[in-house]
Amino acid sequence: MSDYDADVIIIGSGTIGSHVALQCAQAGKSVIILEAGTKLPRWKAVQNFHEDAAKRNWNAPYPRLPWAPHSYMEGYIEATGDADFDYVTSYLRVAGGTTRHWAAACWRLLPNDFKLKSTYGVGRDWPISYDDLEPWYVKAERSVGVSGTAQDDQSGQNRGAYPPRSQDYPMPPEAMPYSVQRMTSKLTDMGYSIAHEPCGRASRPYDGRPACIGNNNCEPACPIGAMYSGDMTLEKAVAAGADLRTESVAFKLETGEGGAITAVHFRKPDGSDHQLTARRFVVASHGLESPKLLLMSDVANSSDQVGRNLMDHTGLTFSFLADEPLWTGRGSVQHGCIVNRRDEPSRAQHSAIRYSFRNLVPNLDIAPDLIEQGLRGEALDDAIRDRAGRYMQISTMSETLAIPTNRVQPNPDWTDSIGLPGLKVTYRLDRYVRAMLPQAQRDFANFAQAFGAEVLTAPNQWRNQFHIMGTCIMGDDPADSVVDKDCRTHDHDNLFVVTTGVMPTSATVNPTLTGIALAIRAGDTLVKEL
């Protein structure tokens, strides 16, 4: 014991790392959490939101740290890719991590998402099945506090209550907003299957959190903490005895005899270097920063897959004015979605798709145009009201495949204030993704017709959904994957990587609940071993 600074060192205090930290600390293990960013109380993020000009910039309310840049800091991410698509991604460097400004959609994958290759002949299979992960999903849903209904068909394939669950959600779903009632009313008739979006928002008081009251500000900061965010688990981990060290940027994992990791080196904002030793190391630094750390350290990469297979849910957004008032913006930022295309045979040819209804207060989307058009006074106010009432936005979550050439690497040509590299991303949309375009256009045409739409933005511009997968890919074969089914690196017995980046398939749903379930599962392994 005294030979080590801790039983386990966790690098990254986001929701995924904090879950492992909490488990280990509760089991009485000594835990150190290294966090690049600073602490920031929730109310301070809310105040920053209030007082910044860029209300739709989800990173803006969070610290801008020259020694731990986040994804929107100038020059930090250099992306190359297709001519018709700018790779933009978003994540934070702050205690608690990126879920400080997420939207809290908390989905489980479908059983077929774990065996894409064997079912549809594309992509990869996971080394574990849905059934293997199911009990861990249950734990993750309890910890996060997810509202949802077990009595729904999330596959859209007439499978009854699906996917199968051993336990109901910890909270019932919130009420359905009027706009979603209208969507459901009209689109169900056309043949579309609308499902509740399970979410980490309290629908009633839960775990000291109040019920969501529809502040419509989940992104970038839920002002009342109704929405789960990683700092909540982090606080519990610290209360259970984990030692949180903020402003500590890990930049190197040191390998010793027999390939074991012996120490982590980290740098403070003043440029000073420090190191710590432990029995086990857990990299939990987000889907892009985790592979960067592994690559900088030259560890875990005998397969040459670290940083490769980068996936997002790169998709399309359609915004329009309906021929009737729908009033999006009442409730949280999203409630329901269309699931028909999540698991159809066409997955053999092109991306599966999920259509998600956005529910932001749309005034900022429509007012600038109206002002520019020259409307003034009462005419302007009336037009704002009319258009805000009829505004609707639907976007796709499109499945992408693990392609080794889509990758993230450290970028030595750009360095931050303490001399650490930026990120270089190469990301192209392959035929599999692009071939969903005709399908999406057909569906969007039906939605448009149902609501007599006037187009504001046609769905022909690709954009990311900020879900990072594949970059530390999981598999049975050490030759083509980075971690095994327990999130342990093939190359180093005492090094684990927990991030959505381990996911070998992207499916059509937000990945974080899956990442948390995998992390709790890995935490269980760790606790048993230590």
Place this chain on the structure above:
Amino acid sequence: MKHMRPILVLLAALCAGPLSAQQADPALVAAGKAVAVAGDCAACHTNPEGKGDFAGGYGVDSPLGTIYGANITPSPQGIGDWSFDQFDTAMRKGRAPDLHFLYPAMPYTAYAGMAESDMKALYSYLQLGVDPSDNVPPHTDLGFPFSFRAIMAGWNLLFLNGDVVAGANAEAGSAARGEYLVKTLAHCSTCHTPRNALMGEESDSFLGGGAVGEWIAPNITAGPDGIGDWSRDDIARFLATGRNAHGVAGGEMGTAVERSFSKMPRSDLDAIAAYLVSVPAVAGNGPVRGARDPASIPDIEPPLSGLNDYIDTTDMSGARLYQAACATCHGWDGMGSVDGAHPALVGNTAVALDDPGNLVMTILNGAQLTLDPDASLMPAFGDQFTDAEVAKLASYVRTGFGAKALAPVTQAQVWNIRNGVVQTGWLLANAKALTIAGLGLGALILIAGLAVLIRRRRRIR
């Protein structure tokens, strides 16, 4: 009760026991259960490890040490061997069958006024309607001189008034029934009546406002400093749900609502309301009224230099802290939500009390009544704010939404409240020395203080 055992089996078992068959009337047991709810017995006699509502072991912090609730289930470890008379003596005189004195953390001075019929019902219920538990609660040891329980005899002489209060069987919903409840089972005056120098209740300031630990129990008389502007319905609703347009029940009152008032029949709440609106007005210990000094929008929104800092929080004014943390629910202007979902702070009692205890406690711990699963709650901000920030915030809330005249809250006050340091005064601090010096009276006064200085050990989350 989770499960009532078949009375017959029990009767057989108890034939030789303290409760005779004639007394074992199911209706009486049910009535006794209602008495136990109204008296909030479970508040102190519960078991924190889930061994049963009346198995004892719940710790109540007092400035003198922790007092543990006794086991009052019908087991030999509890009150299973007690006869009715022994029970009655404990309830009314604060003396257990072995003649040891109870600490007045147990409000026997109030229970002394209970009607004979209620006492019998309660006894039946505790003997027949409750599962026996052999739990042995931790020993209460307050240290010398307070461990010497006989000093209670002297105190009882001074403060124990054994008269039965009339009205137990008055018409449902009547003020007479309300008076009975207020003065006995609900023991309102234990907290809401101020204490004199000898720690006795000041009878001419009945319900004029007192203190429990860090919490203030406001003036609830029917005058301008009390709840004179509450309608009967406001009062009944507050007791039933823990909130109304004037405020939200926090601290001990929240617990009392949750465990006791909300489970009482509506007619009893109406009765309490009917009585309270007739309680003679007492001045003082109520919300301070007068001009307010709220910030305007240009005050709240940052100066031209823009956001000073995305991380540093030291320069924030109270008004801006309020905007960041509270305004989303209570309104930028403190007026609450338009549909009443979140209380207004303007006109809220806790905000305008001279003593900032209730306000600060609420900021630190939130308001987490879970009576209505669909109702919202206020999250705790204790982890989110430093003491200095709470002080600034509370000061702004007081002057902005309470009254300009209210004094600012200091960082030291917040620290004391956060850390459970109650301003106990010279007497208590010097109890040991005084007693050793033979000043027994000092000890008497202090022991009396137990009734008012107790603080729940664990917040209910």
Place this chain on the structure above:
Amino acid sequence: MSPAHTRLSRRQLLVSLIAIPLFSPRSVFAQTAGTDSDIARASALLTGRSTLAPETAMRVQELLSAQDAAFPSHLASLIRALETASGTDPQTLSDSLSDTDAATALAILEAWYLGYVGSVSTSSMDYDGKFVTYLQALMFEPTGDVTPRPAYSKRGANYWSAVPEGVAAPAMADNVATWGLAGLKPTTSPPDPDPAWLYMMQGYATTITAARAALAGGAAPLTSDEVNAKSLAAAQASAGAQTTGAQTSDSETREGDSK
């Protein structure tokens, strides 16, 4: 008083909503100090609101002056034009302005409606936009009775399932608002789309009238193969070339939201 539960006309409502913030003692005091500044008068005339906080108006002026040193002289010209024009209707007043004055008016109006000056970005920290006000940002006022100013919900949990104020809801199934299998689920598969709507989705028309007219004139939506070919070609287009559907910088500032 709940706006939702009163029967004020919307105009009255707006006026009352605007008025609330400013009747706090301090700003009434400040108002007397600054309502007759040029910027305060111009703001009032352009927005048709007499209750805008003068301190905030000064902030608009300082921020716009920092952006453009000529702003004070532009403002002087604007206020002359506004005050010599007849009437007080903001629309009529604005329509009478010269191009230069109209540009100045636009800058002031944007500051008040959007709550910031300059440009903002949804995907980079490199923006020069400066905060003016959030609680007074006028764009939220016309909808204040139905939707919140984000982060300031005025109501409690689940209020959103009700029919919004002022909406006559079409008839819907009883179980429409029920999530899950007990709610509405489809019994058919989605149909093939109408060609005119498909044409719109491909970005060739924004209204159905225009789309129908185009189809009548011989245009047709692309086939799936054509869509795919076009998409692959766009991926390859040389950097810097204008690609299909490229975002204008304007729309970029407004849509950036992802989950």
